Amino acid sequence: MSSVKVELRKDQIEKIHSFCDAFNNAHGELINVLHKTQSEFGYLPAEVQEVIADRMGLPVAKVFGVVTFYSFFTMIPKGEFPISICTGTACYVRGAENVLAEFKKQLNIEVGETSADGKFSLSCLRCVGACGLAPVVLVGDKTYGRVAPDDVKEIISEYGS
Amino acid sequence: MDQVKLIIDGKMVEVPAGTTVYKAAKVLGIDIPVLCYMDLKDLNIENKPGGCRICSVEIEGRRNLAPSCSTDVADGMVVKTNSMRVINARRTVMELILSDHPKDCLICAKSGNCDLQDMAIKLGIRDIPGQEYAEVSTYRLDTSPSIIREMDKCIMCRRCETMCNDFQTVGALNAVNRGFHAVVAPAFEMNLEHSPCTYCGQCVAVCPTGALTEVDHTPKVIQALSDPTKTVVVQTAPAVRAALGEEFGLEPGTRVTGKMVTALKNLGFDYVFDTDFAADLTIMEEGTELLDRLTKHLNGDKDVQLPILTSCCPGWVNFFEYHFSEMKDIPSTARSPQQMFGSIAKSYFAEQIGVDRKEMVVVSIMPCLAKKYECQRDEFKVDSNPDVDYSITTRELAHLIKQANMDLVNMEDNEFDAPLGESTGAGVIFGATGGVIEAATRTAYELHTGKTLESVDFKQLRGLEGIRSASVDFDGLEIKIGIAHGLGNARKLLEDIKAGNSQYHAIEIMACPGGCIGGGGQPLHHGDSSILKARTKAIYAEDEGKVLRKSHENPYIIKLYEEFLGNPMSEKAHQLLHTHYFERKKKVFEV
Amino acid sequence: MSKYSMHLLVCGGTGCKASESDILTEKLKKELAKQGLEETVQVIMTGCFGFCEKGPIVKVMPDNTFYTQVKPSDAEEIVEEHVIKGRRINRLLYKDPKSKEEVEDTGKMGFYKKQLRIALRNCGFIDPESxxxxxxxxxxxxxxxxxxxxxxxxxxxxxxxxxxxxxxxxxxxxxxxxxxxxxxxxxxxxxxxxxxxxxxxxxxxxxxxxxxxxxxxxxxxxxxxxxxxxxxxxxxxxxxxxxxxxxxxxxxxxxxxxxxxxxxxxxxxxxxxxxxxxxxxxxxxxxxxxxxxxxxxxxxxxxxxxxxxxxxxxxxxxxxxxxxxxxxxxxxxxxxxxxxSSIGTEKSKGTKVFALAGQINNVGLIEVPMGTTLREVIFEIGGGIKDGKKFKAVQTGGPSGGCLTEKHLDTPIDYENLVANGSMMGSGGMIVMDEDDCMVSIAKYYLDFTVEESCGKCAPCRIGNKRLHELLERICEGKGEEADLDRLRNLGEVIKDTSLCGLGQSSPNPVLSTLDNFMDEYQSHVVDKKCTAGVCKDLLEYFILEDNCVGCTACARACPVGAITGERKELHVVNPVTCIKCGACMEKCKFDAVILR
The missing domain is CATH 3.40.50.11540 (NADH-ubiquinone oxidoreductase 51kDa subunit)
Structure with missing residues (x-):
């Protein structure tokens, strides 16, 4: 998993410590701690995982093993406007693949990547439960339904690119 | 325990409830093939993730095949281990595993000693359908001072993970990623050097493929041997002689000390010495340090802490430097026998024979991978010239001997060279768990009490229990001794010390199961712990056969102090035979 | 609920929320306040009504009026017309696709008629936050x-x-x-x-x-x-x-x-x-x-x-x-x-909730008694196939399930029947496919999912599913051989037989069931190198329609490899052997004469 090098400030380290402590540093709460930390930092770079491991008394390799197991956790910062394409079955049979291809083409990034200007990141998710609107695209919290490849350019332009 | 009757391949067998199908089949002489499964029962290590599915069998009434390694027997169970359904499944799964494995067996370090290769041969795999368009996992090669990780060859048996986490509690390795990309790796898939790895090599010792192997130093040794300007000195660790024979088809536990000496001489080493000599020297230093600290402590000196911990095991040293660096003052400062040997060889002995240390090459034969790292540490170098140049394992020595067309089995016996080849029984038992502390006790007792021991055998210190404790009566003074082998067991004793609950005066710690005889550089035991027991027996037999069994009685040791070092713990001894420790835990990205 | 004389139930399910039902709710409240009705009429945001296809849904109680595809801009009209004047707004009512008539309440809607709601009994009826x-x-x-x-x-x-x-x-x-x-x-x-x-x-x-x-x-x-x-x-x-x-x-x-x-x-x-x-x-x-x-x-x-x-x-x-x-x-x-136990079949009691989706008119969440047939679900509740296309298959059980076909339509749905037909109940996904869906691609889609979601612990699932996926990819690219079909089957069966957990033990189902039911499609991919549904791009050919081609030569001039021949004002022809499928001809043609088939 590729990562980004960061230098943590003291207050950030203390924040992470407080998350770990809030869960009593119990090993069974690792996933909850990771959730909490990712919601604060937006992603889980290696340095953050080290702080967590150290505080909770876990091997870093174990924390990394858990982070890389779950697709919700990421070591790369998401874009300012994270774009998620639903590739659940209902969206797939209604053409989500073509929509995804168009986003890749327009943004010139692959799934899991963030555009060079940090504006957009692209990811896939499985079924958001809006199958009536298939295919569905999410930009941040906003949902776009019945998206066709032709709509992609317009959606991106809404965010000023 | 309740007995259970079942039928395997048409034959009735009765076994205790809770037995696995795999073990029940063994009772009938049916050897179900296994790959990921590993059972080191005497050490309480069992690895059965049910991951490889090679051991699948058909159980009547079940929809799917079952992994025999982790399926318990039940009364009336009818098992087939060789139906066509089983054979087809086993072959297909094996083809799948091989489809994601390199086919460079010819130049693989594990070739001829590889569980995966054996299985491919057993199942007669000749073709991998679809190989030409199958994606094959590739990973960056990781070369550390001791261990090479070539994870393209990993089959996810998880044995290394079990050893590193459950047994050693080192936590360097963990399964990472998911699905086809899942692999065992250090944090952030960085190199082992950036991890808490102690180089104990237990991962290498259990790896069924060529994914984890030792760094091969034999080419460098050959180079040194073929250089006429170099004086090449070799030392052999005690545990090597108890296991080397296995590489040549001898029964585990066959001692080949004399044959090994002959082989080394035939290979062209100028001096064939024994690490056991340095082990005797270690006892002189460490034993004296123990008595010194003990006396001061008993006299109420608050600056002197007990227990004293042994420091001969480099895996263990790496472990406490990483995980317990705040306690780095507790272990003995005595260098390990390998390093004491190198230091004396390149000073005292080099002077004696009039060779400049730069022209002398010291090679060590070790059962250990951490020794490779240890001899490269900066504190064991003089003007960047290392005291020990190359450390090779028992396995590497076997390769060297085989390369040289030597028939070890039928070789005549020879004696080690003098002066650094002479040793007592105390030196040889360093190879087994409890041996170092027993050797130290033999000497410390006599030095402390001024009396001669009636029996030198301290049987209460021997055994394969992970943590053992014993008391020795030092003429009215009760000395409490703790012994641990395996770093997970060591951790428990250290946690006690940290919490102030330790009762011991002295503790011996060895990183590997059974001590050095189960080292990461030994012939592979393939999960059979009876091999470890046989090696231990051989070590104690060698001790019993010795005339001298106490380190301080070694005449060459006495001479060394008289001629060169002065007394144990003298300034010269400190300079040449002692060391200090560092905090090793750093942030991954600062390294 | 006594305090209020009327309730406006607005669907707050994820699908409807995505279509601004939350904004609609606020708008309705504001309009009611404007009219001073906030004490007599209550707006409640409920859970999913199930009829996601036509969301956002607003249901008016007690008269049971069911409004579909309601926009925030409709709030004013709902309050003024329906709430105050008691007149139904016809344009927001659901129209029966067959009779084209407006349906006033849920009891008369095909979507709800055959449903029996036990697990979903409160969804769409109560405020989930109360x-x-x-x-x-x-x-x-x-x-x-x-x-x-x-x-x-x-x-x-x-x-x-x-x-x-x-x-x-x-x-x-x-x-x-x-x-x-x-x-x-x-x-x-x-x-x-x-x-x-x-x-x-x-x-x-x-x-x-x-x-x-x-x-x-x-x-x-x-x-x-x-x-x-x-x-x-x-x-x-x-x-x-x-x-x-x-x-x-x-x-x-x-x-x-x-x-x-x-x-x-x-x-x-x-x-x-x-x-x-x-x-x-x-x-x-x-x-x-x-x-x-x-x-x-x-x-x-x-x-x-x-x-x-x-x-x-x-x-x-x-x-x-x-x-x-x-x-x-x-x-x-x-x-x-x-x-x-009086509901359902002999061994499967009660009801089952299904998420009905795919090429079907009424996408949504439904709950039916066990034993309801696929035909009832797809054609009565689901309102049939979208755009009048022909039904081809229905996939149940998600990545662990299989594809059922025309011949299974009258099979009563229960655990046993689905398994007997090579699928399974799973959690209740039900995806309908029509003639334009390629079953090999569908199998590939599910394998893609399994490969991504396999934990990697056991070899058959970790490597086997990857190999299944690779085989399907080759078949979709036209590189498949007949022997690959046997390999698919053997591999699929061994993965089922030897995998550690339910994921691996069922992951080959989409492949095995499509092999069973749509062997002809696999055959045409492998032997004729054709994708009859027109999905697998590598198997399509560019073709010029005689009726549309005017012989303008634009396509021939655009072709970078000279694969198109033809005289001016005469029909042009693509040579499939030299064609590199770049699509330049199709882009240039102004008469829609170039097609992929």
Whole structure:
């Protein structure tokens, strides 16, 4: 998993410590701690995982093993406007693949990547439960339904690119 | 325990409830093939993730095949281990595993000693359908001072993970990623050097493929041997002689000390010495340090802490430097026998024979991978010239001997060279768990009490229990001794010390199961712990056969102090035979 | 509900919210306030109505009017016309696709007519953020009954008699599961709700949690009483923020009402529930993997036995049921085993919720009695195939299920029948496919999912599914050989036979079932190198239609490899051998004469 090098400030380290402590540093709460930390930092770079491991008394390799197991956790910062394409079955049979291809083409990034200007990141998710609107695209919290490849350019332009 | 009757391949067998199908089949002489499964029962290590599915069998009434390694027997169970359904499944799964494995067996370090290769041969795999368009996992090669990780060859048996986490509690390795990309790796898939790895090599010792192997130093040794300007000195660790024979088809536990000496001489080493000599020297230093600290402590000196911990095991040293660096003052400062040997060889002995240390090459034969790292540490170098140049394992020595067309089995016996080849029984038992502390006790007792021991055998210190404790009566003074082998067991004793609950005066710690005889550089035991027991027996037999069994009685040791070092713990001894420790835990990205 | 004379129920399910139903709700409230009606008319944001195809939905009670595709801009008209003047707004009513007539209320809609809502009984009827509304519809009565009138043994016996089976996949009898957990003696036991819905086309658990969270809490407390546990956890996908928020609200309300916590209803029974979050791993739907994930580990499954009922969370006996199963429990306890077992088929009792999607007119969440046929579901409830296309297949059970075809349409849906036909119930995804769907591509799609979601622990699933996917990819690219079809089958069967957990044991189902039912499609991909549905791009050819071609030569000039020949004002022809499929000709043609086929 590729990562980004960061230098943590003291207050950030203390924040992470407080998350770990809030869960009593119990090993069974690792996933909850990771959730909490990712919601604060937006992603889980290696340095953050080290702080967590150290505080909770876990091997870093174990924390990394858990982070890389779950697709919700990421070591790369998401874009300012994270774009998620639903590739659940209902969206797939209604053409989500073509929509995804168009986003890749327009943004010139692959799934899991963030555009060079940090504006957009692209990811896939499985079924958001809006199958009536298939295919569905999410930009941040906003949902776009019945998206066709032709709509992609317009959606991106809404965010000023 | 309740007995259970079942039928395997048409034959009735009765076994205790809770037995696995795999073990029940063994009772009938049916050897179900296994790959990921590993059972080191005497050490309480069992690895059965049910991951490889090679051991699948058909159980009547079940929809799917079952992994025999982790399926318990039940009364009336009818098992087939060789139906066509089983054979087809086993072959297909094996083809799948091989489809994601390199086919460079010819130049693989594990070739001829590889569980995966054996299985491919057993199942007669000749073709991998679809190989030409199958994606094959590739990973960056990781070369550390001791261990090479070539994870393209990993089959996810998880044995290394079990050893590193459950047994050693080192936590360097963990399964990472998911699905086809899942692999065992250090944090952030960085190199082992950036991890808490102690180089104990237990991962290498259990790896069924060529994914984890030792760094091969034999080419460098050959180079040194073929250089006429170099004086090449070799030392052999005690545990090597108890296991080397296995590489040549001898029964585990066959001692080949004399044959090994002959082989080394035939290979062209100028001096064939024994690490056991340095082990005797270690006892002189460490034993004296123990008595010194003990006396001061008993006299109420608050600056002197007990227990004293042994420091001969480099895996263990790496472990406490990483995980317990705040306690780095507790272990003995005595260098390990390998390093004491190198230091004396390149000073005292080099002077004696009039060779400049730069022209002398010291090679060590070790059962250990951490020794490779240890001899490269900066504190064991003089003007960047290392005291020990190359450390090779028992396995590497076997390769060297085989390369040289030597028939070890039928070789005549020879004696080690003098002066650094002479040793007592105390030196040889360093190879087994409890041996170092027993050797130290033999000497410390006599030095402390001024009396001669009636029996030198301290049987209460021997055994394969992970943590053992014993008391020795030092003429009215009760000395409490703790012994641990395996770093997970060591951790428990250290946690006690940290919490102030330790009762011991002295503790011996060895990183590997059974001590050095189960080292990461030994012939592979393939999960059979009876091999470890046989090696231990051989070590104690060698001790019993010795005339001298106490380190301080070694005449060459006495001479060394008289001629060169002065007394144990003298300034010269400190300079040449002692060391200090560092905090090793750093942030991954600062390294 | 007495205070108000009228209620406007606005669907707050994820699908409708995505179409601005939350803004609509605010607009309605504002309009009512403007008219001074906020004291007499209540706007309630409910859980999912199920009819997602036509969302956002607004239902007016008590007259049962059902408005579809309501926009925030319609709020004013609804208040002025319907609320004040009592006139229905015809243009917002659902129109029957066949009769083209407006349908006023749900009882007359084909979508609802054949449905029977037990698990979804409260979804779309109550405000999920109000415990009072839940209680008003008999909520927590079952818990009260169990705690005060019934022994745990009697409760379990009743559940066993009802025939309720696990709705998460394999269909293990729920009562029996409880009994096993009860019989394993331990000081500490746990009740776990599996809400890690990961099937890529299913959202029934989400809808229940969003629409009726208390029913899950109530059932968990009941199970706690039955098996002797005082602690429960809901393991829920972190990707379900709305469901999490509603659960948190519901938990607090239940504690405030003394329905969770210590000494529940004064009976001395203690039980409380915590939340644990999943983090995006489909395999965690498997109970042992779920438990490892709850323990903070990688969600890798382990071999059963030991079952969670013996050794589960933190090594203690643990009962795991999924959301839909739990939602069935209170009505069964209140109405009795006989009532429940009278619904459904011989071995599959009660109802099943399906997420109906794909090429179908009425996409949505439905609940039907077991034994309903696929035909009824697809053509009556689902309103048939979109755009009048021809039905080809229906996929049930998600990545673990299989594709059923025309010949299975009259098969009553239950656990046994689906398995017998090479599919399975799974969690209840039901995706309908038409003539334009390529079944090889569909199988590839599911394998793509499995490859991504395999945990990697056992070799057959880790490597085998990857190889299956590679084979399917080659077939779709036209590189397949006939021998590959045999390999697909053998590989698929061995993966099923040898994989460690349910994921691997069912992952080849989409391949095996399409091989069984659509062998001709595989054959045409492999032998004729054709994709009859026109999906596999590598197998399509550029072709010029005689009727449309005017001989302008634009295509021939655009072709970079000279694959198009033809005289001016005469029909042009593509040479498929030299064509590199760049598509330049199609782009240049102004007469839609160039097609892919």
């Amino acid at each position: 415990i009072d509304e839940y209680i008003a519809r008999d909520g927590y009565m079952a818990l009260g009954k169990v705690l005060t009138e019934m022994t745990p043994e009697a409760t379990i016996a009743l559940m066993k008699d009802s025939g309720l089976r696990g709705r998460g996949g394999a269909g293990f009898p729920a009562g029996l599961k409880w009994e096993l957990a009860r019989n394993n003696a331990s000081e500490k036991k746990y009740v776990v709700c599996n809400a890690d819905e990961g099937d890529p086309g299913a959202f029934m658990d989400r809808s229940i949690l969003e629409g009726d969270p208390h029913s899950v809490l109530e059932s968990m407390a009941i199970i706690g009483h039955c098996i002797g546990a005082d602690e429960g956890y809901i393991y829920i996908r972190a990707e379900y923020p709305l469901a999490i928020a509603r659960l948190k609200t519901a938990l607090q309300q239940a504690r405030d009402y003394g329905l969770l916590g210590d000494n529940i209803l004064g009976t001395g029974f203690n039980f409380d529930i915590g939340l644990k979050y999943g983090a995006g791993a489909f395999v965690c739907g498997e109970e042992t993997a779920l438990i490892h994930s709850m323990e903070g580990d990688r969600g890798e499954p382990t071999l059963k036995p030991p079952f969670p009922a013996e050794k589960g969370y933190l090594g203690k006996p643990t009962n795991v049921n999924n959301v839909e199963t739990l939602a069935n429990v209170p009505p069964i306890l209140l109405k009795g085993a006989e009532w429940f």
